Structures are given as structure tokens and as C-alpha cells.
Amino acid sequence: MKRLPRIEQAEYVIHGVLKIVWDDGYEGIVDLRPTIDRGKIFTYLQTPENFRNFTIAEYGHSIGWxxxxxxxxxxxxxxxxxxxxxxxKLQKLVATMHY
Known part of the structure; x- marks a missing residue:
């Protein structure tokens, strides 16, 4: 059974975007703006100050507010x-496209 990744570190980049480091060394940027824009429970995160105030859950299983x-x-x-x-992957694909 494949082990699920755990979050070791996360930092605020800009509103709606986090830089995350997982326990296997992978580092990535996650743009959560489309998720936040859905509203409902995510409406709280539409305020930059609220979005910035996240925590990493015990054992790194999630990020939460x-x-x-x-x-x-x-x-x-x-x-x-x-x-x-x-x-x-999408960002790399777009970078290789010629318009």
C-alpha cells in the first residue's frame, strides 16, 4: 500500500496560494483561488487575513483554518x-506552447 504524503512545512505566498514541502522532499506551489472562489464553507478564506492564518494538522495530514x-x-x-x-504540469505545458 502506498504511503500518503504528509506536509512538513507550508508558507503563505500570496492570497490563495501556498508553498508546501512534503515529507518526501517534494516542494510545490498550490493555487487554491479556484477552490476559495466556490464560496460556501470557503467564503471565510476569501479574506486574505483569514487565509494567511492556517495551521498544519498534527502528523501533517492536512492544512486547516x-x-x-x-x-x-x-x-x-x-x-x-x-x-x-x-x-x-499545466504550467510547464503552457510554457512550451507557442502563440
Whole structure:
């Protein structure tokens, strides 16, 4: 069974974007702006100050925020890793395109 990645470090880059380091050494940028723009539970994260105030969960399984009413907003390490890898692939593809 493949071991799921864990988050070791994360830092705020700009509103909606985090730089994350996983326990296997992979470093990636994750653009969460499309997720935040969906609203609903993510509406809390539309305020830059709120987005910046994240924590890494114990054992690095997720990154999370606590909303105004105490609700937890968590994004798991595996999905963040997948999103980071996919965004990096797309960025490389776009860089090779000639217009």
C-alpha cells in the first residue's frame, strides 16, 4: 500500500496560494483561488487575513483554518499534493506552447 504524503512545512505566498514541502522532499506551489472562489464553507478564506492564518494538522495530514463560528476548514495533504503536481504540469505545458 502506498504511503500518503504528509506536509512538513507550508508558507503563505500570496492570497490563495501556498508553498508546501512534503515529507518526501517534494516542494510545490498550490493555487487554491479556484477552490476559495466556490464560496460556501470557503467564503471565510476569501479574506486574505483569514487565509494567511492556517495551521498544519498534527502528523501533517492536512492544512486547516478555523472559521468565525469555530467550524474547521481542512484540505488534506494528498489532495493538496495532487493539485500541486497537476498545476506544475499545466504550467510547464503552457510554457512550451507557442502563440
Amino acid at each position: 478555523v472559521g468565525h463560528a469555530g467550524e474547521e476548514i481542512d484540505l488534506d495533504a494528498h489532495n493538496l499534493r495532487t493539485k500541486s503536481e497537476n498545476q506544475a
